Amino acid sequence: MSDDATEATAADSAHDDREFVVVVVEPETPGNVGTIARAMKNFGLADLKLVDPPEIDRDSEAYGFAGHAREDVLPNADTVALEEVVENYHTVGTTAITGEDARRHVRFPFKTPAELRESLATVDTDTALVFGREGTGLNNEELAQLDELVSVPANPEYPVMNLGQAATVTLYELRSLFLDEYQLPDVEHERAAEPEIERFYEQFGAFLEEAESRDHKRERSERLIRRLVGRAHPTSKEVTTLTGVFRRATDLMEHADHGDRERDDEPRAR
Structure with missing residues (x-):
C-alpha cells in the first residue's frame, strides 16, 4: 500500500472515531429535552448532556416526547457543567443572532448548519453542539467560551425558533456527519430501455x-x-x-x- 493510501486510510479511521455530543444548557421544560433526544435518535446521535436541567422522571413530558429515544438517549443523559464541555470538546453554540452585527455580537461571525457540516466533514475533532435556554438562548458570557456559532436561516421578522425545533433542524442538516446510510432508497434509478x-x-x-x-x-x-x-x-x-x-x-x-x-x-x- 502506498504512503498516500495509508495516510488516507488512517484519516478515515480517525474520522470514524470522532465523537459528537449534544449539550442543552438550562432547559426550562422537560418536553423540549425529550424532543431533542428524539431528534438525536432520528439522526444518529446518542450522547446527550444537560447543564442544570429540570427534574426529569419517567412520567414527565420528556419521556412522552422522546419516542424510542426514551429507551437509550434520554435515560443515559449526563448532567454536566458547561466548563467541562468546553475543556473537552470543540464547541459549537447555537443562536438566532437577532438584531446584532459584527460590532455588537459576541463571537460574530457565524455559520449556517449547512456551512458547519461542510467545515466539520474533513476535521478530526470531538464536537459538542450546544443549545441554550428556551427563552433567552445562550448568554454572551457562555457564547464567549465557545469556539463557533451556528444559526438556522429564518425569516428576519421572526427568526427565533422553539428550542426543540432549532435542535431538530440543526441535527437534520448535520446528519451526514453522524449517519453512514439512511432509510431512503438510492436516489438513482435505472431509466427504461x-x-x-x-x-x-x-x-x-x-x-x-x-x-x-x-x-x-x-x-x-x-x-x-x-x-x-x-x-x-x-x-x-x-x-x-x-x-x-x-x-x-x-x-x-x-x-x-x-x-x-x-x-x-x-x-x-x-
Whole structure:
C-alpha cells in the first residue's frame, strides 16, 4: 500500500472515531429535552448532556416526547457543567443572532448548519453542539467560551425558533456527519430501455391520431411529450404503465368512433 493510501486510510479511521455530543444548557421544560433526544435518535446521535436541567422522571413530558429515544438517549443523559464541555470538546453554540452585527455580537461571525457540516466533514475533532435556554438562548458570557456559532436561516421578522425545533433542524442538516446510510432508497434509478420508451411514443402517436385531427397539433404534442419524457428519465414500470393507459384510451376512442359510424350507416326511419 502506498504512503498516500495509508495516510488516507488512517484519516478515515480517525474520522470514524470522532465523537459528537449534544449539550442543552438550562432547559426550562422537560418536553423540549425529550424532543431533542428524539431528534438525536432520528439522526444518529446518542450522547446527550444537560447543564442544570429540570427534574426529569419517567412520567414527565420528556419521556412522552422522546419516542424510542426514551429507551437509550434520554435515560443515559449526563448532567454536566458547561466548563467541562468546553475543556473537552470543540464547541459549537447555537443562536438566532437577532438584531446584532459584527460590532455588537459576541463571537460574530457565524455559520449556517449547512456551512458547519461542510467545515466539520474533513476535521478530526470531538464536537459538542450546544443549545441554550428556551427563552433567552445562550448568554454572551457562555457564547464567549465557545469556539463557533451556528444559526438556522429564518425569516428576519421572526427568526427565533422553539428550542426543540432549532435542535431538530440543526441535527437534520448535520446528519451526514453522524449517519453512514439512511432509510431512503438510492436516489438513482435505472431509466427504461429505449425500445420501451419508443413503444410509448408510438402508442401516444396512435392516441393522437384518434384525439387530434389537425396535423400541426399532433406534431407539436409529439415533440412536447418527447421533451417531457426525456427530462423525466422514467423507469420501465412507469413507461409500461403510461403505454397501457394510452392504449386503453385509444381503444375506447376507436370503439366509440366505430359505433358512431355504424349509427350513421343505419337506414333512417321514415
